[in-house]
Amino acid sequence: MTAPLMICEHCDTVYRRRELACGEVARCVRCDAVLERHHRWSAGAMLALVLTALVVFVQANIWPIVTLGLNGQLVSARLWDTILMMWNDHSQIVAVLAAATLFFIPLGKMLLLGWVLLFARRGERAPGFRLAMVILHHIKPWTMSEVFVLGALVAIVKAHVYFDVIPNPGIFAYAVMMLLITVFAGIDLRRLWDMTAERTA
Amino acid sequence: MSSLPRASELGLIGCHVCGLVCRDNDMKDAACPRCESPLHRRKHASYVRTWALLIAAFILYIPANFLPIMRTVSVGDVDDNTILSGVIELWVKGSPDLAVIVFTASIVVPMLKFFAMTTLLLSAHRRSGWAQRQRAKLYRLVELIGYWSMLDVFVVALLTALVQFGLLSLVEPLPGVVFFGLTVVLTMLASMSFDPRLIWDSRDTDD
Numbered sequence: 001m002t003a004p005l006m007i008c009e010h011c012d013t014v015y016r017r018r019e020l021a022c023g024e025v026a027r028c029v030r031c032d033a034v035l036e037r038h039h040r041w042s043a044g045a046m047l048a049l050v051l052t053a054l055v056v057f058v059q060a061n062i063w064p065i066v067t068l069g070l071n072g073q074l075v076s077a078r079l080w081d082t083i084l085m086m087w088n089d090h091s092q093i094v095a096v097l098a099a100a101t102l103f104f105i106p107l108g109k110m111l112l113l114g115w116v117l118l119f120a121r122r123g124e125r126a127p128g129f130r131l132a133m134v135i136l137h138h139i140k141p142w143t144m145s146e147v148f149v150l151g152a153l154v155a156i157v158k159a160h161v162y163f164d165v166i167p168n169p170g171i172f173a174y175a176v177m178m179l180l181i182t183v184f185a186g187i188d189l190r191r192l193w194d195m196t197a198e199r200t201a
Numbered sequence: 202m203s204s205l206p207r208a209s210e211l212g213l214i215g216c217h218v219c220g221l222v223c224r225d226n227d228m229k230d231a232a233c234p235r236c237e238s239p240l241h242r243r244k245h246a247s248y249v250r251t252w253a254l255l256i257a258a259f260i261l262y263i264p265a266n267f268l269p270i271m272r273t274v275s276v277g278d279v280d281d282n283t284i285l286s287g288v289i290e291l292w293v294k295g296s297p298d299l300a301v302i303v304f305t306a307s308i309v310v311p312m313l314k315f316f317a318m319t320t321l322l323l324s325a326h327r328r329s330g331w332a333q334r335q336r337a338k339l340y341r342l343v344e345l346i347g348y349w350s351m352l353d354v355f356v357v358a359l360l361t362a363l364v365q366f367g368l369l370s371l372v373e374p375l376p377g378v379v380f381f382g383l384t385v386v387l388t389m390l391a392s393m394s395f396d397p398r399l400i401w402d403s404r405d406t407d408d
Contacts, residue, residue, distance in 0.1 A: 005213070005222045006215075006220065006222065007208045007213065007214075007215030007220070007222055008215075009215060009217070009220065010337060010340075010341070010397045010398070011207075011337065011397065011398055011400070011401045012207045012208045012209060012215070012398045012401065013205045013206070013207055013208075014205075014206050014207065014208050014211055014213060014222075029205060030205050030334075030401065031333070031334060031337040031338075031397075031400075031401070032334060032337065032338065033337065033341065065359070066359075066363065068363045068364065070366045070369060070370060071369070073366055073369075075363055075364070075365050075366065076363075077359065077362035077363050081362045082358045082359055082361070082362040083358075085358070085361050085362040086358050086361060086362075086374060089361060089373055089374050090374070091358075091374040091378060091379055093379045093382060093383065094354055094357075094358060094374065094378055094379055094382050097351075097354070097382050097386065098354075098355065098358055101351070102355075130235075130236055130237060133218075133219065133236060134218055134219075134236055134237075134238060137218045137219070138218075141344075141348065141389065141393065144348055144351050144355075147348060147349055147351045147352055147355060148355050150302070150306075150349075150352055151351075151352050151353075151354075151355030151356045151358075151359060152355075152359060153299070154291070154299055154302070154303055154352065154356045155355075155356045155359040155360050155363070157291070157295045157296055157299050158290075158291060158295055158356070158360065159360065159363060159364065160295070161294050161295060162275070162370065163364070163370075190219060190220045193219055193220075193221070193235060193236075
């Protein structure tokens with residue numbers, strides 16, 4: 001069931017909703033913002049995507065990202081080595097920012113979304129659905145894994161001048177995660193409200 | 202249909218969180234019946250909050266640029282880099298194309314944000330009807346690219362963790378990087394607290 005009306009969140013214009021055909025995008029006539037896209041992903045497909053992202057996230061975190069070599073001495077770093085190093089080097093604020101935007105928020109997002117989708121597949125609302133959806137809305141802008149991938153690339157190029165650089169599995173896992181995040185960014189989670197019905201006791 | 206009705210004219214409010222269309226019954230602490238988030242016609246105290254966050258971000262942006270962000274020590278040779286000198290070094294020694302990317306993320310994007318947000322705040326406050334569509338697009342651009350400025354912060358963090366060769370070679374973060382990280386967070390908060398609907402609340406809309 002879709003609600004009959006919708007409001008453009010960028011300019012407050014009210015529209016009557018209509019079903020979109022495959023590939024169609026509804027845009028606001030006043031401000032040109034995207035109102036709604038046709039959703040080709042079912043809840044099951046989205047759940048598969050979240051689980052894939054979760055597997056890749058684990059890989060990205062347990063493997064080192066890159067290894068540097070100098071005169072036979074090797075140093076490699078994982079995400080958490082980076083975070084802890086910043087904490088110990090008087091940059092605690094940076095450590096906290098990195099831990100939040102690269103670890104806790106992406107992880108929380110995947111877990112909450114997975115939980116919600118697990119029930120949404122059957123058209124049900126998960127226990128804590130409302131809270132999960134509100135949290136998902138608020139943490140949405142605070143994932144920065146894709147920026148980190150580009151940062152790793154820049155760091156590699158910078159280090160390449162002085163050191164031997166050996167890319168590790170972590171960087172490839174991050175690259176895959178970057179692609180998955182791009183796919184995710186096109187999904188409007190608000191439609192989960194319409195796809196699920198409140199359980200009537 | 203030539204005129205586009207706005208929610209405020211029809212007595213409706215769109216929930217900021219879940220998008221539900223609600224009736225505006227003029228209550229003080231109205232909440233969305235679906236997600237229970239507070240309902241507002243416009244984001245609360247949008248001008249004051251956005252100005253405050255933007256000014257704070259600008260104050261921190263000054264030390265972020267003038268203080269060095271990274272120290273490289275190699276066999277007793279100490280080299281401190283600011284954001285700009287890091288870009289120049291990357292251009293000369295590494296690859297010019299990445300230097301352009303870092304320059305865009307660390308210098309062009311924050312500057313664009315300061316100019317864009319100031320323009321948006323001033324014009325919306327004057328209830329100007331000038332270039333509304335373009336201003337709406339400018340706001341969405343700022344929202345989209347804002348967080349890429351974190352790039353340099355992550356570069357410094359990774360290099361610090363990687364370049365640990367004792368006396369031979371060592372990289373340390375310097376205070377500039379903390380100021381820069383805070384600037385990015387504050388500008389993100391500033392653009393989030395701005396309400397793009399204010400662009401359209403002009404005295405004479407040219408529909």
